[in-house]
Amino acid sequence: MGNLDKYKGIIPAFYACYDEEGNVSPKRVRALTQYFIDKGVKGVYVNGSSGECIYQGVEERKVIIENVMAVAKGKLTVINHVACNNTKDSVELAKHSESVGVDAIASIPPIYFRLPEYSIAAYWNAISEAAPNTDFIIYNIPQLAGTALTMSLFAEMMKNPRVVAVKNSSMPTQDIQMFKAAGKAAKGEFVVFNGPDEQFVAGRAIGADGGIGGTYGVMPELFLKLNYLIAAGEREKATELQYDINEIIYKMCSSHANMYAVAKEILRINENLDLGGVRLPLENLQEADKAIAKEAADMVNAAKAKYL
Numbered sequence: 001m002g003n004l005d006k007y008k009g010i011i012p013a014f015y016a017c018y019d020e021e022g023n024v025s026p027k028r029v030r031a032l033t034q035y036f037i038d039k040g041v042k043g044v045y046v047n048g049s050s051g052e053c054i055y056q057g058v059e060e061r062k063v064i065i066e067n068v069m070a071v072a073k074g075k076l077t078v079i080n081h082v083a084c085n086n087t088k089d090s091v092e093l094a095k096h097s098e099s100v101g102v103d104a105i106a107s108i109p110p111i112y113f114r115l116p117e118y119s120i121a122a123y124w125n126a127i128s129e130a131a132p133n134t135d136f137i138i139y140n141i142p143q144l145a146g147t148a149l150t151m152s153l154f155a156e157m158m159k160n161p162r163v164v165a166v167k168n169s170s171m172p173t174q175d176i177q178m179f180k181a182a183g184k185a186a187k188g189e190f191v192v193f194n195g196p197d198e199q200f201v202a203g204r205a206i207g208a209d210g211g212i213g214g215t216y217g218v219m220p221e222l223f224l225k226l227n228y229l230i231a232a233g234e235r236e237k238a239t240e241l242q243y244d245i246n247e248i249i250y251k252m253c254s255s256h257a258n259m260y261a262v263a264k265e266i267l268r269i270n271e272n273l274d275l276g277g278v279r280l281p282l283e284n285l286q287e288a289d290k291a292i293a294k295e296a297a298d299m300v301n302a303a304k305a306k307y308l
């Protein structure tokens, strides 16, 4: 609702921040929030896939968003992902999100059971009704959620005035165009976020207004630069930078450990930011993975030297 410009830009997905015992660390949540403010990004996407939300409890997720807001209020656009897979808990987080003043809430569809579309729409609308003064963003990530946002489900959700955007993490970039066009037809203005970081240039070219991504956090300057190059019409330079970014992402995905464990190690090496490990069953770093993280960290620095 209102001006949607606050969503147009680079919005890193927020990483889960743990202490040495693996508990959510309010102090580290605040430190990561400040890091993003200092980097000059548009906003943060909290408690999503990268936030390991699927492995966290309702109370932990409240503590996380409260501490993000304590630092970010008025400085960053804050989107809080609230889906818990059951309506009751998701509604509770939606209500809480509005009480702490987030800009938007977001939600994946319910996972595991294959539900009919009317149940998914009812789930999203119940969540949205619990935050009646807050924008709602649909998170389409069929390869992980197991359910895709179809055009019929999308059309149903267009009846909800609070739905302002789709975060599109499906692999066909054409989906971005479809949601953008149908959203504009229904609402006049509608935001679509690029999901796959490896396709940022393609996603922006076909109509994405910006992106929300799991790897932006380790190289926010590079994604800010990439977005700038696209806006400036420097297509060749943008493509070259995208390729270099993709090499970094492939490196991050090449270890035995989970990609987010590698991301946190890169932040430890390059930014002196300690966010702890990842929560089981996600794999933490083994000794050999540390060398891979170091290589990726060096690649980030080399790309910064090359492009900034």
Ligand SMILES: CC(=O)N[C@H](C=O)[C@@H](O)[C@H](O)[C@H](O)CO
Residues within 6 Å of the ligand: 049, 141, 144, 168, 169, 194, 195, 196, 197, 198, 212, 213, 214, 215, 249
């Ligand atoms: C499947 C998945 O998690 N997609 C994320 C969000 O859309 C991306 O940001 C990826 O983390 C990123 O593209 C790295 O593969």
Ligand SMILES: CC(=O)C(=O)O
Residues within 6 Å of the ligand: 013, 014, 045, 047, 048, 049, 050, 051, 212, 213, 214, 215
């Ligand atoms: C990766 C991403 O966008 C998320 O945390 O949901």
